[in-house]
Amino acid sequence: MDGVREKVERVGVVRARRARLDAEELELLAEIAADVSDDRGVVEELTPVLRVSTREVERRIEDGRSVVRRMPQLHAAMQSGEVESYGARRVLAVVDPLDDDTARQVDGLLAERLTDAPETAWQPGNLAQRVRRLVEKTDPDGQTERARRARAERKVELTPGEHAMSSLEVSLPSETAGACYSRVDAMARSLRHGGDRRTLDQLRADVAADLLLGRDPGVSPPEAAAMVYLHIPVDAALSLSNNGCELDGYGPIPAPIAREIMTNERSIWRAVLCDPGTGEPVDLGRRRRRPSAVIRELVRVRDRECVMPWCHRPARHCDHDHEHPWTTSSSDSDSDGGGSTSVANGGPRCRRHHRLKDHPDWNTRYNPVHGITHVTTPHGATYTAHRHPVLTPTGQAPARDAPARQDSRRQDPGRTAPTRQDPGRQDPGRQAPTRRTAAHRHPAE
Known part of the structure; x- marks a missing residue:
């Protein structure tokens, strides 16, 4: 193990130690709040001790109460060094409107989903996305009402900053x-x-x-x-179900909200044709170097995000990358896309990771046909991620609360990655109905 790799491992040890200290702090704050009747007084007393603002002390006390009382599995994950206070706060923000019983139900389901989970599953954004899906599943009516209320509270805020700058x-x-x-x-x-x-x-x-x-x-x-895509299964569009609606670049949204967007008189619709056997948009091949607008659009719809396992930049804001370098001799009949300009050889990479692809110390490979990404860092850590289909393939049970890219794994050299049950395995006893999606463009004016 080289010196840099050893330091990288030590950073991970420090992070786990910090997570355990965060868990201890939240637990202490919850106990202090339970021992006193004057919340305002204890907040003022803790402000100079914690050396943060009074508002931040209030947030930490509320986080402590919630994680100890309502999310015991999340608290245990913090104690074991898996998640720090920031990641926990992202989770708590999603479950905050839920009653205690529903929050504990989500907590238990989340713990199940994270059993033997790879490192990338514990990133705050990925945690929050998983929890959103679980909340949608356990409390769909409440999720819809909360979404409507939040949309009614839209606003503009001006925040003064440093160096003669402000944020709008x-x-x-x-x-x-x-x-x-x-x-x-x-x-x-x-x-x-x-x-x-x-x-x-x-x-x-x-x-x-x-x-x-x-x-x-x-x-x-x-x-x-200027495209923004809204994926709605036909049964959800017809109000026959309330599942499977996703907004490009955001994640799952309540089906009633999706139908409201769909029926907005300013909406412009275009059909997205998908292969019901694979759940993927239809492929198109081309012999020219510069991809057509149709190819770019299909790749954006199919992959939705940068193909790097930990990057969630929407595909519409990424570069179109030839996975195999383009050559004039490439044939459209190549099963893996060869070096052709085609959907089968294209993938979205944000500018940062597009440049990283050609860095000699990084090995990043993406299979656009199967949606599998392999990344090996300069110091030997390997990550593998699988793209989640736009639709549930015919004859296959829906993936269980899977993110856009599921089963992202990290494998250290010389260590076998933990075995994990495939959430998208075929269930011979169930057959999912064939679905289509619709793409939605909402005018920016």
């Missing part, structure tokens, strides 16, 4: 926010391609300011770049 935060329904960002990003990229020397971050900020102030940024966004 707009809280919007997810499909509208996604469409807004897509429009701003597309206009920024058009300016960049036109020779503008500003960075993409600077261009996005300046374009957004110009649009809000009524100034013309001087460019129109490419139509395809």
